[in-house]
Amino acid sequence: MNRTPYAELLSMLSRHRGVVGSFVVSERDGLAVDSNVQIGVHAEAVAALAASLHRKARLACGAAGCGTVTFLRLDAEKGGICAAGRDDLVLVTISEARANIGLLRVEMMRAAKALT
Amino acid sequence: MADEIRRLSDDLARDPSSLVFMPLADALRRAGQLDIAMRVALRGLDRHPYLADAHDVLARIHADRGDLERAADEWEMALRLDPSHPQANLGLGFVDFRRGNLESAERRLSAAGASDQTGSVSAALAHVRTALGSRSENGTTDTGGATAVPNVTTAVESRVVEVPNAVVARMATPARNRIVTRMTPPSIAEYPAPDRAHARQLFSSVLDAADQSALLVDADGLVLAGTYADRSGLDVAEVVAAELAGVSSEAERAMRHLGLGAWTSLLVEADDAVVAMTPAPLGSLLVVATSRQTPVGLVRLLLDRALTRARDWLARVS
Numbered sequence: 001m002n003r004t005p006y007a008e009l010l011s012m013l014s015r016h017r018g019v020v021g022s023f024v025v026s027e028r029d030g031l032a033v034d035s036n037v038q039i040g041v042h043a044e045a046v047a048a049l050a051a052s053l054h055r056k057a058r059l060a061c062g063a064a065g066c067g068t069v070t071f072l073r074l075d076a077e078k079g080g081i082c083a084a085g086r087d088d089l090v091l092v093t094i095s096e097a098r099a100n101i102g103l104l105r106v107e108m109m110r111a112a113k114a115l116t
Numbered sequence: 117m118a119d120e121i122r123r124l125s126d127d128l129a130r131d132p133s134s135l136v137f138m139p140l141a142d143a144l145r146r147a148g149q150l151d152i153a154m155r156v157a158l159r160g161l162d163r164h165p166y167l168a169d170a171h172d173v174l175a176r177i178h179a180d181r182g183d184l185e186r187a188a189d190e191w192e193m194a195l196r197l198d199p200s201h202p203q204a205n206l207g208l209g210f211v212d213f214r215r216g217n218l219e220s221a222e223r224r225l226s227a228a229g230a231s232d233q234t235g236s237v238s239a240a241l242a243h244v245r246t247a248l249g250s251r252s253e254n255g256t257t258d259t260g261g262a263t264a265v266p267n268v269t270t271a272v273e274s275r276v277v278e279v280p281n282a283v284v285a286r287m288a289t290p291a292r293n294r295i296v297t298r299m300t301p302p303s304i305a306e307y308p309a310p311d312r313a314h315a316r317q318l319f320s321s322v323l324d325a326a327d328q329s330a331l332l333v334d335a336d337g338l339v340l341a342g343t344y345a346d347r348s349g350l351d352v353a354e355v356v357a358a359e360l361a362g363v364s365s366e367a368e369r370a371m372r373h374l375g376l377g378a379w380t381s382l383l384v385e386a387d388d389a390v391v392a393m394t395p396a397p398l399g400s401l402l403v404v405a406t407s408r409q410t411p412v413g414l415v416r417l418l419l420d421r422a423l424t425r426a427r428d429w430l431a432r433v434s
Contacts, residue, residue: 042373049370053363057384060359060391064405065346067387074367077377081370094374 009091009111010036016107018079018099024115025051027058027090041094046081050074050092054083071109073101084112091115117147128156133163138173145177153177168198175207184211210240218248315341318429322421327407330422332430335399337361341429344405347388356403363393364401381419383412392419397430 006024013022014036021037030048037043058069072083079096082104091112093104124140137160144153157174164170175190188211194204209224225241318341319330331342337358344353367379382393389405392415396402404419 045373046370049366049373052366053370053382056359056363056366057382057391060356061384061386061389063355063359064344064352064389064391065348066389066391066405069384069386071385073383074370074379075381075383076371076374076379079374079376080379081374096376 004034006034006115007036009114010034013091013093013104013107013111016093016095016099016104018096019093019104020079020096021046021094023047023092025090025092027051027055027085027088033089037094046094047092050081050083051090053081054085054090058085070112071105073105082108084108086112086115089115117143121147135160135164135167135170137164138167138170141177142173145173145180150177150181154181166197168194168201168204171197172201172203172207175204179207179211184214187211213240213244218244222248315429316343318342319422319425322425323418325406325410328410328418329403329405330418331357331403331405332396332426333357333360333401333403335361335364335401340400341426342403344403360393360401360403364395364399368395381416383415385412390415392416394419394423396423396426400426400430402426 004024010022010024013019021035021041021043023035023037023043024033025031025047026033028051030051032043032047035043035047053074054069054072057072061067061069069085072085074081074083077097079094079099080101081092081094082101083090083092084105085091091108093108095101095104121140121143124136124143127136128134128140137156141153141157141160144150144156154174154177157170157177161167161170161174171190171194175187175194178184178187178190188208191204191207191211194201195208198204205224205227209221209227212218212221212224222241222244225244318332323330329342329344331344331353332340334340337360339353339357342353343351344356346352363382367382371377371379378395380394384391384393386408388408390408390410390412391403391405393401393403402419402423404415404422406415406418
């Protein structure tokens with residue numbers, strides 16, 4: 001994957017404790033625009049699924065009159081996915097259970113504002 | 117007794133979340149300090165609502181206060197949490213006897229295991245059987261023998277000494293937390309009957325405020341139970357459910373790709389609301405929404421409460 005304007009941002013997120021990957025994905029088609037993931041992480045598949053989840057959450061929130069989705073977090077037994085979007089782009093991180101989600105959340109929401 | 121109460125009180129003061137509230141409440145009850153015993157038991161149950169032994173202790177306190185109705189409620193709750201709980205079974209047996217429900221009393225008392233067949237239980241059982249015999253002969257119910265039967269808590273007293281020891285032993289091992297977490301969520305008696313017409317109000321008593329909604333959605337995005345009102349009060353449950361169709365399977369697939377185990381919750385923060393979801397039985401999805409002012413931790417708590425209710429309801433209607 002070629003270097004994009006998001007490389008530095010993704011690198012910064014991936015340095016967080018417990019973060020094993022981060023990427024910017026297009027919500028519309030689920031394609032990863034850029035990624036920074038550890039070896040063994042199925043970035044493309046996860047990017048597509050994360051984009052789809054974000055899209056569903058956005059549409060459901062729109063239907064319920066909840067306003068714009070600012071942050072999404074999918075928790076699992078051993079870790080999870082966080083996503084923060086802006087327009088068609090979604091910033092996604094994959095993290096293990098030991099990650100500091102509170103800190104990651106703040107960083108991601110701040111970073112998502114710069115997505116264009 | 118006073119030394120024991122002092123020691124247990126000190127233990128509880130050192131660790132208010134410990135299970136020592138059970139032996140303490142029971143010791144207070146035996147010392148006749150029923151009001152304090154009640155407060156200790158209720159406070160403990162606030163923290164550990166799924167402990168059958170704790171409900172058993174509270175039941176005995178109610179019984180000693182002469183409130184057999186509430187005692188029976190607590191013993192029934194203990195049996196829901198642990199269907200083989202011998203003391204709850206015995207307690208209900210005595211309550212049944214006092215109420216003249218002799219067949220049920222006989223069944224419960226005779227179901228007590230050999231280790232629980234104390235002299236008082238055997239005596240009570242003999243009274244019940246005598247009363248049943250005289251009823252079948254005369255066609256009348258003779259519960260006059262009840263006066264000779266030990267009172268309810270005296271009859272189940274044999275376990276009183278054992279409960280504290282067992283609890284303290286549990287506390288001394290790392291298994292204590294496992295004991296708490298493996299408890300089955302309660303099947304709460306005040307749940308609406310499994311009538312589909314009541315499905316919309318299923319979560320009413322779980323939610324704390326008017327700005328909260330809960331919705332149970334099946335795998336196809338159809339509403340199973342609950343409501344979802346937008347800010348104007350319009351019910352948008354069906355639209356929201358339809359938009360969320362497939363969320364559960366996509367979350368599950370994403371976690372499978374990542375090897376992070378089963379997904380447990382999905383939290384969505386939006387400008388005006390926080391929406392939390394969790395997988396529910398039969399492939400369904402439970403959705404809880406609150407206003408943006410609600411702390412995220414509280415949203416997760418609401419989700420847990422609603423899930424307990426959804427599980428119970430689904431088990432009964434499916």
